[in-house]
Amino acid sequence: MLRLGVNIDHVATVRNARGTPWPDPVEAARVAEVAGADGITAHLREDRRHISDDDIARLMETLSAPLNLEMAATPEMQAIALRHRPHAVCIVPEKREERTTEGGLDVAGDAGRMADFIAPLREAGSRVSLFIGHDPRQIEAAAKAGAAVVELHTGAWCDLGIEGRLAEQQAELEGLRAGASLAAALGLEVHAGHGLTYQNVGPIAAMPEVLELNIGHFLIGEAILRGLGPAIAEMRRCMDAARGNAG
Numbered sequence: 593m594l595r596l597g598v599n600i601d602h603v604a605t606v607r608n609a610r611g612t613p614w615p616d617p618v619e620a621a622r623v624a625e626v627a628g629a630d631g632i633t634a635h636l637r638e639d640r641r642h643i644s645d646d647d648i649a650r651l652m653e654t655l656s657a658p659l660n661l662e663m664a665a666t667p668e669m670q671a672i673a674l675r676h677r678p679h680a681v682c683i684v685p686e687k688r689e690e691r692t693t694e695g696g697l698d699v700a701g702d703a704g705r706m707a708d709f710i711a712p713l714r715e716a717g718s719r720v721s722l723f724i725g726h727d728p729r730q731i732e733a734a735a736k737a738g739a740a741v742v743e744l745h746t747g748a749w750c751d752l753g754i755e756g757r758l759a760e761q762q763a764e765l766e767g768l769r770a771g772a773s774l775a776a777a778l779g780l781e782v783h784a785g786h787g788l789t790y791q792n793v794g795p796i797a798a799m800p801e802v803l804e805l806n807i808g809h810f811l812i813g814e815a816i817l818r819g820l821g822p823a824i825a826e827m828r829r830c831m832d833a834a835r836g837n838a839g
């Protein structure tokens with residue numbers, strides 16, 4: 593079964609554009625759960641541009657589905673994760689000036705620090721995931737650092753499709769396939785996400801090693817047009833069709 597984690601960050605983006613309490617990402621999480629999301633993902637950025645500390649506290653209080661807290665590898669974020677002990681913590685690279693998460697973590701170049709950062713989170717009971725590209729060096733380093741999961745960054749695959757660079761997109765897909773297979777062989781659970789849409793989710797969902805997709809920006813955009821529940825149902829249909837278990 594391929595799980596769908598719904599990322600609610602950009603409900604908070606709309607809320608924060610006006611400084612009102614609405615739309616509430618926690619209410620969006622509740623709607624997503626009812627619509628069949630297997631989990632909720634929220635990225636608490638250091639600059640708090642969308643999800644806030646209070647959102648994380650309320651998600652922890654009210655959510656039945658597992659929460660996947662995305663965060664940078666900083667002492668501040670580690671303390672927040674240790675206080676809340678979410679089901680999963682996904683460590684992502686973060687740059688203040690970026691529009692969205694660019695590339696994956698450099699685990700190989702920072703192996704000791706990453707292992708030290710992961711250990712207390714794991715001891716606190718959170719499943720630790722590292723958001724990385726498909727470079728074999730990074731996957732091997734993630735396994736050595738003690739991660740339970742790797743989430744493969746699908747952003748480049750998605751962007752190459754938008755730009756019509758189809759040969760390069762195919763090469764990127766081959767890299768993701770090889771990465772998924774290596775990660776599973778090393779005993780890591782494999783997730784994928786970033787930039788996924790109804791149109792491009794198929795080849796990623798079809799990879800047998802991938803057990804979870806985290807999808808946000810596109811789904812929240814679709815929710816404006818057709819409602820969050822129907823948008824999630826359509827994404828689930830696309831995922832199931834690609835996985836070969838369409839009803």
Ligand SMILES: CC(=O)[C@@H](O)[C@H](O)COP(=O)(O)O
Pocket residue numbers: 599601635637642662684691692693723785786808809
């Ligand atoms: C880590 C990741 O891929 C997503 O959580 C994404 O970062 C959503 O947040 P932004 O759109 O602010 O990058």
Ligand SMILES: NCC(=O)COP(=O)(O)O
Pocket residue numbers: 599633743784785786787788806807808809810
């Ligand atoms: N980790 C990826 C994620 O949570 C959602 O990314 P996006 O669909 O908002 O690009």
